[in-house]
Amino acid sequence: MPIFPLDRGERPDSLNPLNPSHYGLLAYWVFFRPSVLRSYLYKAAPDLYRQSGWSKFRGSFKVPGYRNLYLMAIASVVKCLFLLAFTFFLYTLAVNQGHTGSINSVLALSSTQGISASGRDFTENSSLKVWDLDRGALLQTVPGNRNGINAVALLSKDRVISGGGDRAVNIWDIKSGDRLQNLQNHRRWIEDLAVTPDQTLAISASADNTLVVWNIESGKKLHILEGHTGPVNSLTLTPDGTQAISGSADGTVKIWNLEQGTLLQTLSGHTTGVKAVALTPNGEQVISASLDGSLKVWARSSGTQVHNLREHTGGVNTLAVTPDGQQVVSGGADGTVKVWTLNNGTLRYDLTGHQGWINGLAITPDGQQVISASSDHTLKVWNLQEGTLVHTLVGHQEWVRSVAVTPDGQRVISGAGDRLPKVWNLTSGEEIPLKAVQRTLFWSTLGFVIGGVFLWIWIVLASALVLTCSFMVFGLAGSVLAALGLALFGGFAFTSLFILNDLMRINPPYQQTFGAIAIDTPLLTVGFAIFLGTLWFVAFALGGRPAVGVFAGVGLIIVLAMAIGAFDANVLKEAQIASRGRFVALVSRGIEIGVFFNLLVAIGSLRLLFYPIELIAALKPNRRGEGHPVLWDELVVLPLPNSRNALIQQLQRDEKTGLHRIAEVCRNPFQRSVALSALSRYLHSTPNPLHLLYAIARDPDLRAYLWSPVSPEDWRGVPERRQVLLGELGLQSVNGGSDWLNQVSESWVRVLTWVRRSHRQTPLTRFSALLYHLLNSESVNPSGWDWTAYKQNLQSLREYPGGVEILESFTTLAALSSVDNLSGLRIALQILQESELAAFYEGKADSRMPVAGVIRPEVLNAIARLGEIGALISSNSEQPDPVKRLTTLARATVALDTLESEAIATWVTPEQGILQQIIRQWRQLLLRETAETVKVSV
Known part of the structure; x- marks a missing residue:
C-alpha cells in the first residue's frame, strides 16, 4: 500500500x-x-x-x-477589520480636509479665520468648515444643511446661520459643532439669509416666493412676508435693521417692514428676474441687478427709479457697493466687471479679461480694490481708482463661486467647485497655502495607501x-x-x-x-x-485537483454568463417576444460576459499574476539548478524556460534527491510532461540507466502517493510516485487522478501538453513499462503474462551494464513461474543450471556480481533458494519410501514459508510479486504432491 x-x-x-x-x-x-x-x-x-x-x-x-489554524483565521479577520477601520479613518481624515461638494459661500470671520460652506455632495449632505488662516489649518467641521448650503450669515464670532436645500434655517455653534436651532417653515429651498445688526432677527428668502422673519433666541417664526410671485433670489437689510429689501425672479424689488411684517413698497421696472440687491451704506438708495442686463438705482424712501444702468450685454449676476457709497461694481454673464458712479449713474470703468461669467464680487475695506470670481477658474484683483488689473489669481480647478476679503484687507478667501477654499495674499497676488491641511492630507493619503x-x-x-x-x-x-x-x-x-x-x-x-x-x-x-x-x-x-481548478473557473463563468444572458433575454427584454429574438439576445449577452470577463478569470486560473516573477526567476542562470520556480511552485500552469535543464541538473548533482524532485514536480499535471522529459533525457545519457530504473522501483520514498490523498477515492485511486515515473517513462498512460472529473481534467491536460512529452521508444522505455506492470500487483498473474514478448524486449538490454543479469533473472523467473507439475520443475531447474547466473548460485559472486547493484543480492539469493527447494522437490519423486517422501515435502514447505516471510519483510523490488506468485504456486504443487503420497501410502 x-x-x-x-x-x-x-x-x-x-x-x-x-x-x-x-x-x-x-x-x-x-x-x-x-x-x-x-x-x-x-x-x-x-x-x-x-x-x-x-x-x-x-x-x-x-x-x-x-x-x-482557527485562531490564525480569527486573528487575520480581526486584522483585516482593524486595517479596514484604520484605512477608513485615514480616508475620512483626508476627505474631511476639504468639502465633498462645491463651495457655494465663503465668509471672513476675522482677519485670521474664515468659513466655507458647501453644496450637497453625492450623499446629499453638506458642511461648514472653519479655517485658521495663519496656520493654514482646519479648525472645525460642522454638518451642514441636507441637500446643500446656499447661504450663510454671521451671527457672532461663534455662531453662524445657514440655509439651503433642506428648506430649514439652521443656527450653528461653530466652536462645538452643535446645531442650536433648526427653523422650518419654507416649502422650497432657501436662496438667501440676512441678520439684523442687533442679532435678534433672521430673515430667510426662499424659492417658495416668501420671506420669513425669525426670532433667533426663541426660534419662533414672527412673520411670513408674502407678495412675490417668483422665487426670492436676494436679500439685504437697512443699516438700522428695521426694513428688508428683496429681489425676486418675478422681476420686482420689495421693501418690507420687519417689525410689523408688512409690505412697504414694490419697485417694478426690470423685465426679467432680479439676481441681486444692495443698499448704499447710508441706506438711502437701493441697487438691483437683473438678468435683463441692467442695474437700477432706486430711492428707498420714495420708491422711484434714480438711474437705469445698461451696459452689460448679458444678465447681471452680482453687485457690490464701495464703503463710501459713491460707486457700485457689477459682474455679469458677459464676463465683464463694470464700475459705476452712483451720483450721476455713469459707467466709470469697463474691466475685461475674464473668459467666463462673474459669480462673485468683494470690495476691500478701504474701497481701493475689487476682487472678481469667475467661472473661468480664476479671480482678478482690480484697482478701482485707476480701473486697472492688479493680479490674476490662478489655482482653482473649477468655477469660482464666491469670494470674501478679511477685515484687515490683507487676504482674500475664495471658494470653488474644487474641494478646498484658497487663501490669497492681496498684496503679492500669491496663494497662501493651507500648510497644516496639506501636511495632514499628505500623511493621511500616504497612510491610506x-x-x-x-x-x-x-x-x-x-x-x-x-x-x-x-x-x-x-x-x-x-x-x-x-x-x-x-x-x-x-x-x-x-x-x-x-x-x-x-x-x-x-x-x-x-x-x-x-x-x-x-x-x-x-x-x-x-x-x-x-x-x-x-x-x-x-x-x-x-x-489535489489543479487541473479541475483551471477548467472549473472558466466553466463557472460560462455558466453564469449564459444564466445572465437568459435572464437578460427573457426578463429584461420583454419586448422581444419571439423566441428567436430571445435566443439571439441570450447568445449575445452570454458571449459578452462569458468571453471578455472570462479572459480575465482565465488569467487568475492560469496564475498569470505570478508568471512575470517566475519567468524572471526561470531565466536567471543557475548552474546548480536551484531556485527555478518549477521546484518551489507546484501549481505552475504555463511552461517556463529552463525547466528541463534545472531538473536534469538536480539529477546530475544527486541522483536520489533529483528523483525525489522529479516526483514532486509530477504532482502538477501541467508540469509532469517536462519533468518526465528531463528524466527520459537523463535516463538515456547516464552510464547506468538500468540502475536508475531499479532505483526508481525500489526507492521507499517513491512508494508514496503521487499527491496527498484527500477524499476516500484518493486513498484508493491515487497511484504511487514510482508507478507514475516508470509508467510514463514507458510511454504508458498513468492516470494521476482519482474521481472521474479529476481523471477527465488530467486527460485534457495530457492532450494539451502532448508536444512537451517524450515519445521516443527505446529498450529502456520498454523495460520501464515492464517494471511499471510488475509494480502493479493486480497485473502480476503468471497466466496472464506473455513472457515470450517480454523476452524479446529484454534481449536488447544486453548492451547496457547489468542487462545480461536482468535478462537471465527474468528468464529464470519466467521459467520458475510457469511450473505447474514436477516435469515442468525439472525443466526450470535445468534452465537455471544452464544460465549465466549459475556461477553466482554456485558461490562465485565476486566474479559475477551484477554491475552497480542493478539486481539486488536478496533477489538472486531468493532465486538460488528457489533452485534448492526445487531440486529438493524434484528429488522427492525418486524417493520410494512414502515416509521419507513426506518428510522431504514437509522440509520443502517449511523452506517456502521461510522464504515468503523473508520476502514480505525485505523485498521492495519489482520482482517481489513474481517471487510471491512462484511461492504460492509451488506451495500448491507441494500440497498436491503430499496428498498423492498420502493416498498411495494408505
Whole structure:
C-alpha cells in the first residue's frame, strides 16, 4: 500500500498565531505548495486527517496544529477589520480636509479665520468648515444643511446661520459643532439669509416666493412676508435693521417692514428676474441687478427709479457697493466687471479679461480694490481708482463661486467647485497655502495607501486561512464552498466600489479628494476577475485537483454568463417576444460576459499574476539548478524556460534527491510532461540507466502517493510516485487522478501538453513499462503474462551494464513461474543450471556480481533458494519410501514459508510479486504432491 507523502525540510510542527511569519508561510503553502499544507495537517493528526464532517470539526479543537489554524483565521479577520477601520479613518481624515461638494459661500470671520460652506455632495449632505488662516489649518467641521448650503450669515464670532436645500434655517455653534436651532417653515429651498445688526432677527428668502422673519433666541417664526410671485433670489437689510429689501425672479424689488411684517413698497421696472440687491451704506438708495442686463438705482424712501444702468450685454449676476457709497461694481454673464458712479449713474470703468461669467464680487475695506470670481477658474484683483488689473489669481480647478476679503484687507478667501477654499495674499497676488491641511492630507493619503496595501495583504492571508480551515474540516467540498463565499463577498465589495466610483464621477470635487488614490474602474474589474479565477483555482488545488481548478473557473463563468444572458433575454427584454429574438439576445449577452470577463478569470486560473516573477526567476542562470520556480511552485500552469535543464541538473548533482524532485514536480499535471522529459533525457545519457530504473522501483520514498490523498477515492485511486515515473517513462498512460472529473481534467491536460512529452521508444522505455506492470500487483498473474514478448524486449538490454543479469533473472523467473507439475520443475531447474547466473548460485559472486547493484543480492539469493527447494522437490519423486517422501515435502514447505516471510519483510523490488506468485504456486504443487503420497501410502 502506498504511504502518505510527508514533506521534507524544516517545518513547524504547529503554526503559531502570534508569529507573523507563520501567516506568510501558510499563504505560501496555500498558493504555491498545498502539498506541504496537507502534510502539515496529516502529521498533526493522521487519524483525524482521514475523517470529515462535524466529527472532524469537533476533534480538531483537541489538536494544537488544527486549533491554531482557527485562531490564525480569527486573528487575520480581526486584522483585516482593524486595517479596514484604520484605512477608513485615514480616508475620512483626508476627505474631511476639504468639502465633498462645491463651495457655494465663503465668509471672513476675522482677519485670521474664515468659513466655507458647501453644496450637497453625492450623499446629499453638506458642511461648514472653519479655517485658521495663519496656520493654514482646519479648525472645525460642522454638518451642514441636507441637500446643500446656499447661504450663510454671521451671527457672532461663534455662531453662524445657514440655509439651503433642506428648506430649514439652521443656527450653528461653530466652536462645538452643535446645531442650536433648526427653523422650518419654507416649502422650497432657501436662496438667501440676512441678520439684523442687533442679532435678534433672521430673515430667510426662499424659492417658495416668501420671506420669513425669525426670532433667533426663541426660534419662533414672527412673520411670513408674502407678495412675490417668483422665487426670492436676494436679500439685504437697512443699516438700522428695521426694513428688508428683496429681489425676486418675478422681476420686482420689495421693501418690507420687519417689525410689523408688512409690505412697504414694490419697485417694478426690470423685465426679467432680479439676481441681486444692495443698499448704499447710508441706506438711502437701493441697487438691483437683473438678468435683463441692467442695474437700477432706486430711492428707498420714495420708491422711484434714480438711474437705469445698461451696459452689460448679458444678465447681471452680482453687485457690490464701495464703503463710501459713491460707486457700485457689477459682474455679469458677459464676463465683464463694470464700475459705476452712483451720483450721476455713469459707467466709470469697463474691466475685461475674464473668459467666463462673474459669480462673485468683494470690495476691500478701504474701497481701493475689487476682487472678481469667475467661472473661468480664476479671480482678478482690480484697482478701482485707476480701473486697472492688479493680479490674476490662478489655482482653482473649477468655477469660482464666491469670494470674501478679511477685515484687515490683507487676504482674500475664495471658494470653488474644487474641494478646498484658497487663501490669497492681496498684496503679492500669491496663494497662501493651507500648510497644516496639506501636511495632514499628505500623511493621511500616504497612510491610506500604505494601509490599503497592508489591507490587501491581510485580505489574501485571511482568504488563505478561510480556505485552509474549510478544507481542513470538510475537505475539497469545504474549500470550494469557501471560495464561493469569498467570491460572493468579493462581488459585494466589487459592486459597492463600482457604485462609489459612479458617484465620484457624478461629483468631480469628491473625486479630487482622493487625488492619487482615486478608483480606476478598469483596474477594479481586472483585479476582481483575477482574484476570482485565482481563488477558484486554489480551492481545487488544495484538494489535489489543479487541473479541475483551471477548467472549473472558466466553466463557472460560462455558466453564469449564459444564466445572465437568459435572464437578460427573457426578463429584461420583454419586448422581444419571439423566441428567436430571445435566443439571439441570450447568445449575445452570454458571449459578452462569458468571453471578455472570462479572459480575465482565465488569467487568475492560469496564475498569470505570478508568471512575470517566475519567468524572471526561470531565466536567471543557475548552474546548480536551484531556485527555478518549477521546484518551489507546484501549481505552475504555463511552461517556463529552463525547466528541463534545472531538473536534469538536480539529477546530475544527486541522483536520489533529483528523483525525489522529479516526483514532486509530477504532482502538477501541467508540469509532469517536462519533468518526465528531463528524466527520459537523463535516463538515456547516464552510464547506468538500468540502475536508475531499479532505483526508481525500489526507492521507499517513491512508494508514496503521487499527491496527498484527500477524499476516500484518493486513498484508493491515487497511484504511487514510482508507478507514475516508470509508467510514463514507458510511454504508458498513468492516470494521476482519482474521481472521474479529476481523471477527465488530467486527460485534457495530457492532450494539451502532448508536444512537451517524450515519445521516443527505446529498450529502456520498454523495460520501464515492464517494471511499471510488475509494480502493479493486480497485473502480476503468471497466466496472464506473455513472457515470450517480454523476452524479446529484454534481449536488447544486453548492451547496457547489468542487462545480461536482468535478462537471465527474468528468464529464470519466467521459467520458475510457469511450473505447474514436477516435469515442468525439472525443466526450470535445468534452465537455471544452464544460465549465466549459475556461477553466482554456485558461490562465485565476486566474479559475477551484477554491475552497480542493478539486481539486488536478496533477489538472486531468493532465486538460488528457489533452485534448492526445487531440486529438493524434484528429488522427492525418486524417493520410494512414502515416509521419507513426506518428510522431504514437509522440509520443502517449511523452506517456502521461510522464504515468503523473508520476502514480505525485505523485498521492495519489482520482482517481489513474481517471487510471491512462484511461492504460492509451488506451495500448491507441494500440497498436491503430499496428498498423492498420502493416498498411495494408505
